[in-house]
Amino acid sequence: MRLAGRWPNEWTAATLSAPGRRHRPDLAAPAGVAAQWRGPIIGPAIDNWEKITENAKARIKLHGLPETIAAELAWMAHWQALDGTRSSVLATNQMANILRRAIREQHPFPPSIRAMDWDQAAALQRWFYATRWGRLPPHGSIARLRVMFRFARLALLARCHDGHWWDLDEWHPRCDPRIPLTGREPQANYGCSPGQIRHRWLREAAKWHLGTALEAGTLRWSTVSQERVKCLTRFDRWLGTVDDPLQVLGDPANAAAQAAAFRRWDADPANRLLRSNDRRFTDRPVHPRQINDDLRAVGELFAFVADNRGEAHRLLGAEPWSRVTEAHAASWFRQVARVKRTREFNDDHYVDDHAMGQILAALPLLGLPREQQMIITRGDGTQLQANGFDDPQAMRMILMQILTGRRASEIRTCAFDCLTAPPATTVTAPGTEKIARFHYAQSKIDIAPDTILVDREVTEVIGEQQRWVRDKFPDHEPRFLFVHRVGNRTGGKPYPQGTYNWMLREFSDLVQFTDSQGRVIRLSHTHRFRHTRLTRLAELGLPIHVLQRYAGHATPTMSMHYIAAREQHAEQAVLATVKLKADGTRIQFSRDDHDSMHLFDRADRFLPNGWCLLPPLQSCDKGNACLTCSVFATDATHRTVLERQLDNTTTLIDRTTAKFEIRHGSPMPDDNVWLTHRRAEKAALTKLLEALPTDPGRAIQGGGSHAATTGPVPLTLIPITRRTRP
Template identity: 55%
Template sequence: MRPDLPERLRAVVTNPVARLLADLPPQWQGEVLGPGIDGWAARIDSGRHRRLNMRGVPERLRVELAWMAHWQYRDGAHVGVTGYRLIAVVLAWAAQNHWRVPESLATVDPAELTRLFARCFQARNGRLPAADGYNRMTTVLGYPRLALMARLNDGPWWALDTWHPRCDPRIPQREREPLGYEGCSPGRAQTPWLREAIKWHLATLLESGTLVWSTIVGRRVLALTRFDRWLATLDDPTAVLRDADRAGALAAAFRQWTSEPDNRSAGATNKSSKATPRLLNSDLLAVAELMRFMLDNREEARMLLGSSPWDQLTEAHPAAWSRLISRERNQPPPVQEDHYVDDHALAQITACLPALGLAEGEILTVTLNGQDRTLPGRGDPQAMRMLLLQILTGRRASEISLCDFDCLSAPTDRALEAAEGEQVARFRYGQSKIDRAPDTILVDAEVVAVIEEQKRWIADNFPDVQPRYLFLQRRANAYGTKSYGRGNYGRVLRGFSETAQICDSQGCLVRLSHTHRFRHTKLTRLAELGLPVHVLQRYAGHANPTMAMHYVARREEHAEQAFLATRKFKADGTAITFSREDHDGMHLFNRADRFLPNGWCLLPPLQRCDKGNACLTCGVFVTDDSHLNSLTRQLSETTALIERTTSQFEVRHGRPMPDDNVWLVERRAESDALRRLLDAMRAVPGRAIQGAGSPTSGPTPVVIDLTRHRKSTP
């Protein structure tokens, strides 16, 4: 907590040692920690020190160190014994040699403690410490110190400069938060009167339920700290609140400043392109709402924060900033190509996906576009299954990472009857965005297989815990209470994208870390299959159909076909009767636009076919039993042609035709494809068959080896 806080926000902690000791079990209260603590050997870091010796450390600091170590233990992380020991040695040396000892680890400046460590190490060893020692101390002064600050804070929770739900249970949160283990630092603002107003304003919105934690972390704190950095560029920052006549001009200046990529990020990295109107509006709205809040609560602000420039705020200020929020008139293009993953890219993704689950050091060989490629194993089978579930179900990344361990249940009898004997289950995902939206969908056997494999992986890697989530954080999670982090998920997929180099049919690189594209793709395909809007809305988990339509790629070709499929006209323009059979023939599955002699091509209109006449072995070729006689005759003729031609070759050349003969390879591929098509057609009579003749024997090759990553290399 900063010393320049108003008097009312300064917390006076009565007897902090007694408070901390009340939280510690007896075996954690001695000068030496280790013996007698259950599971100590398995829960400490890999350093050479197995005990935490704190002899000679002043009592309050010793109790604080023990409390921080105990907090790490309860949090499920490994206790950093080496880092705690370094701090204990430094504090004991400073007390013995009459150096200034910090009053508390909760209020000490980490830089001051680092300098004290350097003096101690030099006095004891005659040289400066290596970087490893600093790093171990920094780790201890991270989350455990934030938790200590929160525990010793008697004032409002928002008075702290850094907020983190993991360290401070007083922070209001919903049951599910997609950013539940991420914190924010509203106290990073350098302007004192703005900093305290930001913290009070955001805390009030959070406690009242007006905003949720993920919204505050995701945009509000960034927007308001960006406003603080802009104030630092002014000669007089208080002019923003004092001069009502210049309020509009200053708001326009801020909008111009925040639109520049170099100004949107405080660091030298992560520079994005010029901000979109939506992002600029978000920044202006955050400032306008802060001004309106301070204006509506003027008296309470004066009591809580004392006299400040906010006293000069007038009604004209928030109104001037609100007027600059522009209306977003530009609509997205009809084809949202950057939101859609075509079949060409999807086939490559599912072919490369097993490399994510393979152990590091193993190699996966795949054939892409006729070329063999080798991909190294990434050692993250959880990320592999998370991405596969996003592809198959169209769920958000947060909904997959936050879904419960027991997320499958039996469907209703009506659903089983509609499934016509196919295996289905009800999947409950981690709905984290819309509280009143549904959180279950029906899934098929493939999704169930992925989930069951993930449960087996958890049983092998977390054998002694009852996990809350289906996908678990690998480290600092001894009790299985933390879900797989979205930040780590994005980093893994970015690295995998750079290695796999997957491109779509237009040659554009597909970045797998943009996982929301799979949601757009799934909903677009369901819409093109003719799913009613209200059913699509229910599947997407949206509260209204408008948002569901936002996710559907708007294709002009598909719209025209859907319209023409409803009407037929004679040459004179008069309407004729239109039957369901006609509809199936012209627009099978509401997607087909290519007619073939023995079936239909389901390739979306956006894509071009580069297979020539190899439709029988194509994954988007579909046919039904109306072409049974034609396909049977084609198989008989192809078999006879192969026998006749190979016999003629042997008579002419005196040897059998080689198996790698180009003509023979193609004819045998056609023959095999025809047999698979006919077998599939006879197995399910009366139904359309898609992709049965392809080498993968399916419409899209999404089948992966779910157990390969668990097999040891011979």
């Protein structure tokens, strides 16, 4: 061991080496690590040290430690600063004190931090507290040391490993940039642990298979980390229940029976639990698709090894994988049950107006500070005064999911600058000037779009969140719109999924939302808001191809799976096709009703004082001369408008002719073009008003010259040149 006073001038490859590990040769001088980060005292020469560390002016003291361990601790502290977290000064100094005491008292400890797992570090900490103070370490000290042995140690293991990245037992893209991520997975803030697979022969094969699939692009990180590793871990647990685990690679004739046995074991909810806090899910039946996923994962592993027998022999050894054949994989695939993919439409995932009103009324409680209180109304009608949850980000995220119908991951990891101006061809109605294009984090379907148009409500929520982030990180340019609140000094990490689910689960348990039928609505199941949004758009008559584009789906079939068959809407749609009176009897349509229905298809045929009976294919060249037009029609319902128009026209003629006479000294000539048209309008209005009382139940056409129903009016149609296909 190297003691105090013998700190090396440079970090050599031997300094960061440990027995039994392969290490990369480029570690002689780790890139980006300046001399002031190499100890033995770290802190005085580093700019903005108070902002980098968690303990203001405290320094990291690495004197008196073995050369390898001192270099590792310094590198971990520097990595924490680059990662955006705060360097663990207290935890690093405590570990240094523990090791210095162990050296003095000749207490054994691993030769490096990489060779020291968390159990060994915790045991050293307990020994240190017991021998020095005669007690166990407090919870705060354990938690600080635990932080240092999580991401920083994983990053150290990845940095010093020169083999394939999938050789390691812990995978985390945050700690190992070699893990391939797709362009739609810019930040994977979660990892997985294939090292939990206890059977070594299975663990090494699983790491090789999944790592190769990631590098080839046949699987993506979200699938591997959140599904496949768990599937193979459950398979490993089942192997622990059989007498000889290697029998699954034995006689292919027995493979079908073994796959069936695993299927029966996997159908028990208690056998599928991978964590002790998941016991609350044991009362739920296992869906056949979940069992099929586990069977496919095992079958694909067997098929991969059988197809790459030579590479498997080199990487995994001759035994036991030399026994596996394609027949093993086929037997496991045949156990996959046929599950009906087209489900019956229902409203199980639809949030009705009753529940939505409760949710929107209680949402401010999520963003309220913890020291403030708010009176909320639960689903059962009782009122409760509750403390705030102090999480305005969760409040805005769930609100954006409700307003846009996006997935939780698409909102949670969207970019900070996610709004752009809509295309110039977009036509906006009055009052919708704040329409913008929203770029969400589409990470599920590569060929699907990743933008939608959003209205003023969504843009204001995004603007409020952007201001909140800028206030929290004034010295950094944020990368994500919703950010991690702890361990995120530079604002480069997105809001974690686990925190979001936990916050919504606690919020739902407190408020206890219910729908109109008394069913409990849990906000942690945020996908139901996607179903609700798409259902409402479909009920508004949105075409299926437009609905598919808005949903970001690759096929219209998938979009239809999100539409809830609400009984209430079905009844309303049927009643909308039948015109009923207040007493429930049918309305008898007249000829005038049918004429109005046809005119309704042409909004430009409705005039302020009547209707235009010009056929749709005929264009009008009369300008604003409808009163003297033969196809103009009106009735007694427009009497007030016509009388007002007659008074205004008469006043206009008198005023204009008087001004003309004052200006020119003579009356306006009778052949004046303007005066001729105005007098014609006045005469037509007078004639219309005189004709209306004589037949109040009929419409008058053509300036009152004849009734609208006296017969067809001869018109000259403009010939239309139709384009023919070649």
